[in-house]
Amino acid sequence: MFKAFLAWLFGRKPAAAPAVDAFARSTARDNDPGGFQALNQSAPLRTEVDAAAPDIDSMSTFLCREAVLGRDQRIAGYQFMLQEGTRNRIRHSSRRVHHLYAEVLVRSLVRADIGTLIGRRYAFIDVPDSFVDHPCIATLPPHKTVLVLGTHADPGAPDIDTLRATVMRLRATGMRIGLPDPAVVSEFAPLLPQADFIMLRTPAVDARRGLQIASDIVAAAPQARLLVRDLPGLEDFRFCYKLGAGLFQGPFITSRENWHERDLAPNTARLTRLIGKVKQDADSSELAALLKEDAALSLRLLRYINAASNGLSESVSSIERAIFLIGREKLYRWLILLVCSMDPPSGRSTSALESALVRARFLELLGAERTAAEREELFLTGLLSLIDVILEVPMEKAIGHLSLAPEIDLAIRHGAGPYAPLLELAIACEQFDAERVINAASRCEVPPRVASDRHMEALSWTVAIQEGP
Numbered sequence: 001m002f003k004a005f006l007a008w009l010f011g012r013k014p015a016a017a018p019a020v021d022a023f024a025r026s027t028a029r030d031n032d033p034g035g036f037q038a039l040n041q042s043a044p045l046r047t048e049v050d051a052a053a054p055d056i057d058s059m060s061t062f063l064c065r066e067a068v069l070g071r072d073q074r075i076a077g078y079q080f081m082l083q084e085g086t087r088n089r090i091r092h093s094s095r096r097v098h099h100l101y102a103e104v105l106v107r108s109l110v111r112a113d114i115g116t117l118i119g120r121r122y123a124f125i126d127v128p129d130s131f132v133d134h135p136c137i138a139t140l141p142p143h144k145t146v147l148v149l150g151t152h153a154d155p156g157a158p159d160i161d162t163l164r165a166t167v168m169r170l171r172a173t174g175m176r177i178g179l180p181d182p183a184v185v186s187e188f189a190p191l192l193p194q195a196d197f198i199m200l201r202t203p204a205v206d207a208r209r210g211l212q213i214a215s216d217i218v219a220a221a222p223q224a225r226l227l228v229r230d231l232p233g234l235e236d237f238r239f240c241y242k243l244g245a246g247l248f249q250g251p252f253i254t255s256r257e258n259w260h261e262r263d264l265a266p267n268t269a270r271l272t273r274l275i276g277k278v279k280q281d282a283d284s285s286e287l288a289a290l291l292k293e294d295a296a297l298s299l300r301l302l303r304y305i306n307a308a309s310n311g312l313s314e315s316v317s318s319i320e321r322a323i324f325l326i327g328r329e330k331l332y333r334w335l336i337l338l339v340c341s342m343d344p345p346s347g348r349s350t351s352a353l354e355s356a357l358v359r360a361r362f363l364e365l366l367g368a369e370r371t372a373a374e375r376e377e378l379f380l381t382g383l384l385s386l387i388d389v390i391l392e393v394p395m396e397k398a399i400g401h402l403s404l405a406p407e408i409d410l411a412i413r414h415g416a417g418p419y420a421p422l423l424e425l426a427i428a429c430e431q432f433d434a435e436r437v438i439n440a441a442s443r444c445e446v447p448p449r450v451a452s453d454r455h456m457e458a459l460s461w462t463v464a465i466q467e468g469p
């Protein structure tokens with residue numbers, strides 16, 4: 001992974017990350033019966049919502065994602081959906097409206113090249129039970145797609161035998177199927193032998209019921225894994241982990257614990273002191289002496305600076321020469337990336353690093369019109385916003401020696417300063433709260449659709465940079 005980081009740091013592009021279409025453009029086709037043209041003509045949606053609600057065309061283009069972690073606390077997939085405000089508005093709409101939104105969601109993901117976008121992970125997509133035989137389902141990458149079935153009160157649901165046949169056909173292509181808690185949605189009970197995932201909600205799981213659910217599912221769907229959604233904190237994660245759940249979803253991923261008594265690991269502490277010296281413009285000989293205290297770090301720097309892809313005409317064997325070639329600013333960023341990616345304390349640290357990289361790239365993209373120095377600071381603001389979660393130490397200890405620019409420090413520690421609104425927008429885009437996205441985007445003077453597009457581009461870049469050669 002770090003080789004890809006360095007390749008990017010030296011200015012080379014990562015292996016072609018997918019060019020993510022702007023969802024607004026991709027869904028505004030005049031003759032697309034499944035796009036927003038048809039959706040906006042659907043009278044039930046406009047009459048069912050309050051007249052003061054925002055216009056549907058300004059709301060429905062948001063695409064949300066939330067990470068799904070495995071038992072090793074590493075990211076196993078993402079749930080994708082249209083933003084929360086839109087979903088709330090259609091919650092009691094007709095089956096036809098739910099179909100239209102499901103089609104917009106699927107087509108948006110296909111146009112974004114979701115198979116490449118998520119790398120080796122799964123894409124979890126919630127759809128009505130009557131939508132699983134829609135032709136657009138066949139355009140999704142089957143081996144990376146999990147269709148999570150839902151019910152609807154309107155007439156039009158397929159009979160269970162027809163639905164079973166469709167599910168079996170989809171699974172034969174490699175597609176996975178998720179079903180809701182059978183104790184809550186009993187209609188799908190006959191499909192349990194075909195289920196790959198069973199979705200539970202945290203509020204509905206206690207010790208007694210959790211054990212009963214696990215036992216029932218083992219009997220009825222032995223191949224299925226439990227996925228628990230809406231986990232608010234780490235205690236909830238640990239509880240569901242002990243119950244045997246295999247996948248986990250919710251805000252716990254970036255939640256903070258009481259790490260007050262923890263200190264940085266010795267290697268990390270030494271590295272942060274070196275970073276501080278770089279930022280303080282210490283003499284190259286002093287930096288070289290500090291680097292030489294860590295033989296592995298010195299060798300790593302020389303190995304990467306001598307990589308054939310860097311185009312050097314002669315081999316570099318001097319640390320001082322390597323420092324000169326890489327330059328102070330790139331050396332600073334390289335060392336910070338190294339701090340964040342070396343020997344993570346846990347799998348959740350790796351997941352937090354991915355979220356931090358998405359934030360970093362997102363802020364950098366939004367700062368495209370700013371100076372190079374400001375873009376650099378925006379990148380570091382996003383990256384360091386989760387460094388305490390990555391290193392599992394208090395924020396004060398994590399950044400104490402980094403000599404951060406005041407603007408970065410204000411944003412990540414106090415939610416203040418000129419970069420704080422952009423960081424707030426990055427965090428809002430990770431959540432299913434459309435109102436928060438709209439408010440944060442307004443403060444940044446960024447159209448919400450642009451924020452959504454840049455967020456998906458940042459995810460694409462992050463996956464490419466981590467999974468690159």
